[in-house]
Amino acid sequence: MSDLSELYQQVILDHNKAPRNFREVPDANRTADGDNPLCGDRITLWVKVTDGVIEDVGFQGQGCAISQASASVMTTVVKGKTVVEAEKLFRAFHGMVTGTAEPDRTTLGVKLVAFSGVKEFPARVKCANLPWHTLHAALTNGDGITLE
Amino acid sequence: MDTVTQRVEPVATGPKTFDAERARADFPLLSRSMRGKSLVYLDNAATSQKPRHVIDAIHRYYETLNANVHRGVYQLSEEATSAYEWGRAMTARYLNAPSPAEIVFVRGATEAVNLVAATFGRQRVGPGDEVLVSAMEHHSNIVPWQMLCDERGAKLRVIPMNERGELVLDRLPDLLTPRTRIVAVVHVSNSLGTVNPVREIIREAHARDIPVVIDGAQAAPHGPVDVQALDCDFYAVSGHKMFGPTGIGVLFGKRALLDEMPPYQGGGEMIRSVTFEKTLYAPLPMKFEAGTPNIEGAVGLGAAVDYLRQLDWEAVARHEADLLAYATEAVSDIPGLHIVGTAARKTPVVSFTLEGAHPHDIGTVLDQEGVAVRTGHHCTQPVMDFFGIPATARASMAFYNTRDDVDRLVAGLHRVREVFPR
Numbered sequence: 033m034s035d036l037s038e039l040y041q042q043v044i045l046d047h048n049k050a051p052r053n054f055r056e057v058p059d060a061n062r063t064a065d066g067d068n069p070l071c072g073d074r075i076t077l078w079v080k081v082t083d084g085v086i087e088d089v090g091f092q093g094q095g096c097a098i099s100q101a102s103a104s105v106m107t108t109v110v111k112g113k114t115v116v117e118a119e120k121l122f123r124a125f126h127g128m129v130t131g132t133a134e135p136d137r138t139t140l141g142v143k144l145v146a147f148s149g150v151k152e153f154p155a156r157v158k159c160a161n162l163p164w165h166t167l168h169a170a171l172t173n174g175d176g177i178t179l180e
Numbered sequence: 181m182d183t184v185t186q187r188v189e190p191v192a193t194g195p196k197t198f199d200a201e202r203a204r205a206d207f208p209l210l211s212r213s214m215r216g217k218s219l220v221y222l223d224n225a226a227t228s229q230k231p232r233h234v235i236d237a238i239h240r241y242y243e244t245l246n247a248n249v250h251r252g253v254y255q256l257s258e259e260a261t262s263a264y265e266w267g268r269a270m271t272a273r274y275l276n277a278p279s280p281a282e283i284v285f286v287r288g289a290t291e292a293v294n295l296v297a298a299t300f301g302r303q304r305v306g307p308g309d310e311v312l313v314s315a316m317e318h319h320s321n322i323v324p325w326q327m328l329c330d331e332r333g334a335k336l337r338v339i340p341m342n343e344r345g346e347l348v349l350d351r352l353p354d355l356l357t358p359r360t361r362i363v364a365v366v367h368v369s370n371s372l373g374t375v376n377p378v379r380e381i382i383r384e385a386h387a388r389d390i391p392v393v394i395d396g397a398q399a400a401p402h403g404p405v406d407v408q409a410l411d412c413d414f415y416a417v418s419g420h421k422m423f424g425p426t427g428i429g430v431l432f433g434k435r436a437l438l439d440e441m442p443p444y445q446g447g448g449e450m451i452r453s454v455t456f457e458k459t460l461y462a463p464l465p466m467k468f469e470a471g472t473p474n475i476e477g478a479v480g481l482g483a484a485v486d487y488l489r490q491l492d493w494e495a496v497a498r499h500e501a502d503l504l505a506y507a508t509e510a511v512s513d514i515p516g517l518h519i520v521g522t523a524a525r526k527t528p529v530v531s532f533t534l535e536g537a538h539p540h541d542i543g544t545v546l547d548q549e550g551v552a553v554r555t556g557h558h559c560t561q562p563v564m565d566f567f568g569i570p571a572t573a574r575a576s577m578a579f580y581n582t583r584d585d586v587d588r589l590v591a592g593l594h595r596v597r598e599v600f601p602r
Binding site: 035036039040045049070071072073094095096097098100153155156159 | 536537538539540541544545548555556557564570571599600
């Protein structure tokens with residue numbers, strides 16, 4: 033049963049209202065733009081990777097609460113993680129919001145599991161995934177991505 | 181409301197009110213429930229619901245009339261052809277076209293504009309020429325002209341609008357230059373609801389011998405169109421926005437222009453004779469209808485305008501004006517809500533933003549309340565850019581909507597405000 037409070041959990045509303053790491057990272061060595069042309073959500077992501085570790089990450093963008101909160105939470109979670117760990121989180125998050133995998137609570141942690149309600153709202157899955165796809169693009173080839 | 185004394189017999193002196201409840205009963209889908217509540221459908225500018233009259237006509241077509249048209253010598257094919265041509269004749273009447281031969285069936289308004297751009301446009305537009313559109317066009321009345329201009333080395337120019345979402349017609353004389361070859365303007369804006377003074381624009385353009393294409397997709401659902409009074413050269417509509425099926429629409433074109441235009445697509449149905457040396461094209465309108473057409477669509481569209489013509493359109497106009505005024509006032513009470521598009525003349529469309537809540541979140545919360553609205557840029561990105569916003573939420577109403585629907589919208593917006601405090 034889809035329920036609004038399942039979708040808009042407090043963590044999400046909080047990060048939407050006050051996004052963390054909402055800034056350009058001046059010495060970033062990876063960057064990517066992500067946009068969802070159908071709904072207009074867009075983010076730009078800056079990542080500074082040193083020796084395989086995400087030393088700093090920031091984003092700017094505009095869009096719905098889900099996309100902006102997802103970007104904000106993501107930056108707080110991946111900061112300090114290795115690129116390999118971030119990619120593992122990407123796959124776990126993707127599996128959770130698309131409903132193709134049970135949420136891996138140990139890997140994801142409570143803040144990312146807050147997005148599990150999104151799977152009940154098919155139209156909003158792309159919103160939650162956009163920042164993660166953008167991160168994936170920044171870490172792999174640095175090109176922008178477009179979610180169709 | 182004032183209390184009125186009940187009369188023994190209603191006296192037919194005052195203007196008749198439109199019975200929206202009775203109209204609703206003609207639309208089966210409107211009685212379905214959504215998320216445990218009765219559905220409030222406020223996305224009519226995206227597509228309209230279909231009256232039983234249309235659904236039955238399509239059903240009947242397949243059960244009793246299905247055959248290919250304009251080919252068979254057998255009676256069934258003749259009956260199918262009659263049904264298809266009946267759809268054309270009915271639509272011609274709804275648009276007041278001088279002749280059904282000036283009514284070309286297409287997939288929708290988008291294809292109608294593409295047809296004109298690819299045939300008439302290619303004939304007329306050359307390097308250094310100009311095509312004039314307006315600031316509030318749907319992408320379907322921008323992109324085909326942009327493609328044409330790119331191909332021909334021509335320039336796309338734009339009639340600006342003001343902050344209320346009205347075209348600035350003072351600029352029109354300057355924008356209609358000796359190089360302007362075509363003017364293409366939307367009759368009613370899908371994202372703002374603005375009703376444009378197209379008659380005036382057409383008059384100005386014609387004074388300089390410039391032909392005018394009108395995108396009427398959002399106008400036709402709000403009443404019959406008179407292409408002769410407008411004197412437009414082309415007029416495009418989509419069936420599904422005017423209570424007919426999807427995949428069918430109409431291009432009206434003046435016969436003299438259609439006659440001179442090359443075909444849009446080649447194939448069967450559009451020819452008189454074919455040899456490997458030369459093909460002679462069929463007369464109007466078949467010249468523009470290559471391949472087996474959307475027969476059920478034409479029949480369904482015919483049924484839609486057959487349904488529409490029995491409505492009291494003066495009463496509908498009053499009802500829609502009341503809905504617009506009521507909705508405009510009601511949503512204005514929501515803290516932080518800003519209406520986008522406040523033109524003096526509007527269809528019942530209320531596009532808005534809400535501080536602290538993105539349109540998609542508004543859409544999701546309203547959906548939970550059983551209220552369907554459109555959110556996004558509505559295929560009018562230049563309009564969004566003009567207002568400096570990424571998207572709006574849009575409630576677009578039809579004659580079957582009621583004040584109750586508006587009340588449900590407003591209740592839903594208060595719920596949005598709860599989830600997303602300012």
